[in-house]
Each structure stands twice: as structure tokens, then as C-alpha cells.
Amino acid sequence: MMVRVFSGTTVGIDGKIIEVEVDIANRGFPSFTIVGLASKAVDEAKDRVRTAIVNASFQMPDSRITVNLAPADIPKQGSGFDLPIAIGILSASGAVNKDQLTNSLFIGELSLEGRLRSVPGVLSIVEKAKEKGFVRIFVPIENAYEATLITGVEIYPLRNLLDVILHLNNQAILEPQKNIKVSDLEDREYPVDFCDIRGQRQAKRALEIAAAGFHNVHLKGPPGAGKTLLSKAFPSIFPPMDREEILEVSKIYSCAGLLGKSPFVATRPFRSPHHTISRIGLVGGGTTPSPGEISLAHRGVLFLDEFPEFPHSVLEALRQPMEDGAIFISRASGSLTFPSRFILLAASNPCPCGYFGHPKKQCICSTNSILKYKKRISGPLLDRIDLHVTVPPVDEDHLVSTQPGEESKIVRDRVIEARIRQENRLKMHTKIRTNGEMGVKEIKRLCNVSEEAIQLLRKAIIQLSLSARSYFKTIKIAQTIADLDRSTTIKVAHVAEALQFRPLDE
Numbered sequence: 001m002m003v004r005v006f007s008g009t010t011v012g013i014d015g016k017i018i019e020v021e022v023d024i025a026n027r028g029f030p031s032f033t034i035v036g037l038a039s040k041a042v043d044e045a046k047d048r049v050r051t052a053i054v055n056a057s058f059q060m061p062d063s064r065i066t067v068n069l070a071p072a073d074i075p076k077q078g079s080g081f082d083l084p085i086a087i088g089i090l091s092a093s094g095a096v097n098k099d100q101l102t103n104s105l106f107i108g109e110l111s112l113e114g115r116l117r118s119v120p121g122v123l124s125i126v127e128k129a130k131e132k133g134f135v136r137i138f139v140p141i142e143n144a145y146e147a148t149l150i151t152g153v154e155i156y157p158l159r160n161l162l163d164v165i166l167h168l169n170n171q172a173i174l175e176p177q178k179n180i181k182v183s184d185l186e187d188r189e190y191p192v193d194f195c196d197i198r199g200q201r202q203a204k205r206a207l208e209i210a211a212a213g214f215h216n217v218h219l220k221g222p223p224g225a226g227k228t229l230l231s232k233a234f235p236s237i238f239p240p241m242d243r244e245e246i247l248e249v250s251k252i253y254s255c256a257g258l259l260g261k262s263p264f265v266a267t268r269p270f271r272s273p274h275h276t277i278s279r280i281g282l283v284g285g286g287t288t289p290s291p292g293e294i295s296l297a298h299r300g301v302l303f304l305d306e307f308p309e310f311p312h313s314v315l316e317a318l319r320q321p322m323e324d325g326a327i328f329i330s331r332a333s334g335s336l337t338f339p340s341r342f343i344l345l346a347a348s349n350p351c352p353c354g355y356f357g358h359p360k361k362q363c364i365c366s367t368n369s370i371l372k373y374k375k376r377i378s379g380p381l382l383d384r385i386d387l388h389v390t391v392p393p394v395d396e397d398h399l400v401s402t403q404p405g406e407e408s409k410i411v412r413d414r415v416i417e418a419r420i421r422q423e424n425r426l427k428m429h430t431k432i433r434t435n436g437e438m439g440v441k442e443i444k445r446l447c448n449v450s451e452e453a454i455q456l457l458r459k460a461i462i463q464l465s466l467s468a469r470s471y472f473k474t475i476k477i478a479q480t481i482a483d484l485d486r487s488t489t490i491k492v493a494h495v496a497e498a499l500q501f502r503p504l505d506e
Helices: 045-055 082-090 122-131 141-149 161-168 202-212 228-239 244-255 279-283 312-315 319-324 367-376 377-383 397-399 408-426 439-447 449-465 469-485 492-499
Strands: 004-011 012-027 031-035 064-070 104-106 136-140 156-160 217-220 299-306 326-331 335-340 343-348 386-392
Touching: 004 082, 004 367, 012 082, 012 122, 012 326, 012 397, 031 045, 031 299, 045 377, 045 386, 064 082, 064 136, 064 326, 122 244, 122 299, 136 141, 141 156, 202 217, 202 228, 202 343, 202 469, 217 228, 228 299, 228 343, 228 408, 279 312, 335 449, 377 408, 408 439, 408 469, 439 469, 449 469, 449 492, 469 492
Parallel strands: 004 104, 031 064, 104 136, 136 156, 217 343, 217 386, 299 343
Antiparallel strands: 004 012, 012 064, 326 335
């Protein structure tokens, strides 16, 4: 007898619906076979399912059992097929009511005693299941809150195999999990506030502009100037994520198995990989492609401390994702796309010893070593960074001052207001959210530049030798400054401030 049960898997971060076809034949020697491009973890489900069914006090059929996972050309990874395979076997043998399987989808790993364990990628699978018209989704209780981010479907949390069997046989009815209200989330407490940082007015201003317009930033200065402290305070001025952004980021973390005890990611990511990270670790990939650090930083910050110390090949791999907001990974089995719309926040020293140009300490580096150090970061990569800020040593007056600086909450309110202005302007014409995401077409159509500002830009092109990319980036930064200034027009002052953040080498 053949029974069809529906489950799902993930390819990259996208969910795929899988048909689990279970056939129990009374002829032939007893056996248990799983086909359909299954990985080792899926093939090992035979032993987990057999033991879980027996320990749940049900009879395992002593027959020829064949399980087909369709479509057969999609690689099946992980242990999430344990539950649908067990339900299929019990249904085909008459122990479970088949009528309850319609419009239902099952996900979960079984322990030997029949308990359900959590699996990665549930959020993407549930999203795809809703798209395909499924009404009831059965998941492990640890994945239930995560799954309720998707509205319009009933999520049933399961503790063990017996729970779902009794529910399908109408012997003990399970209650659907209530949906999460992301609007009830409280503000996160940040370890560093802007008021804790002494001086560095220009660097704080650059970070405010970056947070408002989603621009990349490069902080350059001697050791102890406050680059790392500024970077740690940066997340405290970001606006909160809306439901759509929470869903985007949570899908990535769910597929990577990094949600942990939290059912979703409610705060903007801040990823800070060490400079010894590999290229695959940063951009993603591997034998079974998984998201890298740039995707885990989606809608948040990727902080690269000691920027020139990263391997050249790793840094050059950032160029395309910074431009496109996505990373495309091609393998023999197919191509995958991971989102990577992040703010690059880089921090570096001016030379190997760190004191080149320091007003009080002498640099001990040779000219050749300084030039070699600077060449570790290519020109095309620097050209993709919007704001270049020199972070000087903190002077004694600011350092010993007891007067508190401006709090992050005040800066964040200005950033939120600027975001609202640009979102209202952009959503009428495009699907992008921030000024930093604008392309040439959007800049020409949506940025209202005054005639005086155009004349200043014309002079800047000649005197600073701006590339075409730098020219349009300057306009994007000026637009963000205008939004912070509550101006509908990009004025000379806005362009002049934007030009201050170009690299000094220009």
C-alpha cells in the first residue's frame, strides 16, 4: 500500500516541498530502502524511525518498505524527514488515519525514544508551504515559535511522535501555536553608548550618516584612538527592524542553524569575524553551500577590524556582494543566491606600527613598508566604501572632560526620522529601502540636486579626480545628509560635507 506525506527541505535559504512516498509491499524479503538523492543523515533515518515507532508502542511492519523522496533531483540533507517517514509508514500500515494528511506538512528529527528534536531551516520551509497552499504544519516544539513568524497557517508544536499520532487519529487534539507579536519587542540594551565616547565628533557624524543611509564606512587612525569603541557603539544608533526584515534575517539564521534559544532575530546583526577567516567562511559556500559572514550580516553590520590584515583574496571577494547586495555561489549541482545587503564597517591603522602621522609619537616604519601596507587594500574595494574617516588621537581636554556626550537614543531618533523620509520617497518608485541601495537610475530620477550643488560637484570631479562610482556615491551621501537636515533639496552644504568623507589619497 502506498501513502504520500509532505515535508520540506532547504536549498540555500529557499524552502522546497518534498513528497515522501511510502510503499509497504507484502511480497519479498523484509527491507527498508530510502531513495531520492538522500544524504547519509537521511539514509540513517531508517534506524531512528524503526526504533522510535517501536518505543512509541506501535508495530513496525515486517515487510518490504520503500521510501521515495520526490523530486528525486533535489539533494536531501539533514534529519527533518524522520517524522514524515514515520507518519507515512504508520499510515500505510493502518495505524494512522490517512484523511488527516491532506494539506498537512511534517518536519522533525526523531530520537530513539520517539521525542522530536529541532531542525534547521523550518522558517523557509513553512514560508514555502504557505505559498503552496498547505494549511497545517507539524513541527518540533522548539521550532514552533520560529514558524509562527509566517502568518496564515496553523503551526502545531510536537513533543514526541505519539502526540501527532493521537492528533491525527482524533484521540487527543493539539492546539495550534499562537503567533508571535514582533511589535511587542522591547529595545535592546547596548554595551556601548555614544555618550561613552570622548571626542571624535567627525567619526560620530560619519556613523550617523552611515546608519541613516546604509552606507559603508572606513575608520582609519592610530591605536587607542577609539575605532573599535566607535564600532561597538554603532549598532546602538540603528533603527529597529520591521517584520519583513526580521523574517529575511531569521530565515538566514534558521537555515544556518544559528537561531539558538531565540525563535527569531529581532535586532540587527553585528558580525565581527577574525582576520584569519577563510574566503568560504566570509562569503559562504562549501560542499553543502551555507551562508557566510556577509549573509549573516544581512540588514546589519559586518565589522572588519584590522582591515589590511585580511587575506587579499578574501577582501576582493567582497567587491561584488557590496555592489549587488547578494552573493551568487555556483557549484556542479547548481547555483545558489544568498542575500548580503550589509554595511561594511572597516577599521585600520595608517601603517604597520600604527603611528604614521601621529602628532606625538614617531612612526618607525620605512616608506616601502607603508606603501606595501596600503596596497593590501585595492583601489576598487576602497572605491566601494562611501565614507572614509580619519580618527585622530583623543586630546586631553576631551579625555578628562566629565561632560557627557550625546546619547545614542537621541542620534537614533534622528536616524529613524531620516529613514522614514527616504523610505517614503523611495517606496513610490522602487523596492529599495535606503539611499545606499540606490543605483544610477534611481539617483538621477529621485535626487533633487540644486544648481549650486551641481557646480560644486563639477569642480570636485576635476580637482579630486572622482570616478563615476565616486561621483554617484557622493550624491547618495549628500542625499542622506539632506534627509538628516530635513531638506527636500541637496544643497551646497550637503555636497561639501559629503566630499569631506572621500579618501585623502584622492
